[in-house]
Amino acid sequence: MADAPRISVLLPAFNAAATIAACLTSISRQTEPSWECVVVDDGSIDRTAEIVRCIAARDSRFHVVSIPHSGIVTALNHGLSDCRAPLIARMDADDVMHRERLAAQARMLDEDPSLAAAGCHVRLFPRTAMSPRLREYEAWLNGLRSADDVARDAFVECPVAHPSLMVRREALGEGYADCGWPEDYDLVLRTLARGLRIGIVARRLLSWRDGAGRLSRLDPRYSLERFTACRAHYLAASFVRGDTYVLWGYGATGRALHRALAALGRRPSHIVEVKRTRIGQRIHGALVIPVEALDGLRGVPVVVSVARAGPRAEIREAMERMGFVEGRDFVCAA
Helix, strand or coil, X not given: CCCCCCEEEEEEECCCCCCHHXXXXXXXXXXXXXXXXXXXXXXXXXXXHHHHHHHHHHCCCEEEEEECCCCHHHHHHHHHHHCCCCEEEECCCCCEXXXXXXXXXXXXHHHCCCEEEEEEEEEEECHHHCCHHHHHHHHHHHCCCCHHHHHHCCCCCCCCCHHXXXXXXXXXXXXXXXXXXXXXXXXXXXXXXXXXXXXXXXXXXXXXXXXXXXXXXXXXXXXXXXXXHHHHHHHHHCCCCCCEEEEECCCHHHXXXXXXXXXXXXXXXXXXXXXXHXXXXXXXXXXXXXXXXXXXXXXXXXXXXCCCHHHHHHHHHXXXXXXXXXXXXXXXXX
């Protein structure tokens, strides 16, 4: 459409009266002038819709659509149908964006046509309540600086904070899917599985709120088990296409991934172990082998499943010294 904006901000909201005004104010202050914001009020019973309508009365770039409470996937897809722009920027109602966020991400997509989407670095808040685990995740996210980084670490954690994502409209395909696991991680892995690339603007352009009311804390679809199920689904559809693979790591993380892949008919033929006392044993039929035995298993996909960044980096170095290529011969997953 000739009058369509450059960017549509897609923003689902449910009972967000306490935070949505600050969120919308941060959008209104963007240096990029050509945008619209589609707010989907997902059946809120507080003043969310009233606040948005009040702001929209002063700034016609904001639009509110009210639907019966249906959950985030339905709200996202409903809002997506109302977005007119070729670029879709996600935002959550309790977050705040830097004034240069939309311009910086759109510029990255303009300059690199190979990218289907672009995320950015984040700053979690409030800082005082952050757990060490969350600080570690923030540092990991902000350590990813390129599309290659995103692709390499996609099976470790979700490599892009969903409310920081800007996507080309055509890359969204049929929109969001409700598969019983996180819709944001599903979108990222589905995009990468199609051979598309996701870049990163290496600047902290989103203040990402962590709180007790976050959907990721309340909805069982965001449990560790469901993240692992999502990860296993896309591993089985891409890297581990055959019935078997080699698993490096059989701690809690490796065991969980082992179970999820086994449910999809993928079982390890061998498990790599650094403790010599376990060599030669069998775990669910898989032979436990030392690292050096991998040399005789070239051609069998290797899944490295360890939770901590330090050991994962050491394993990557060891695999590369042996001539294994990440993405072709092995992947890291958590």
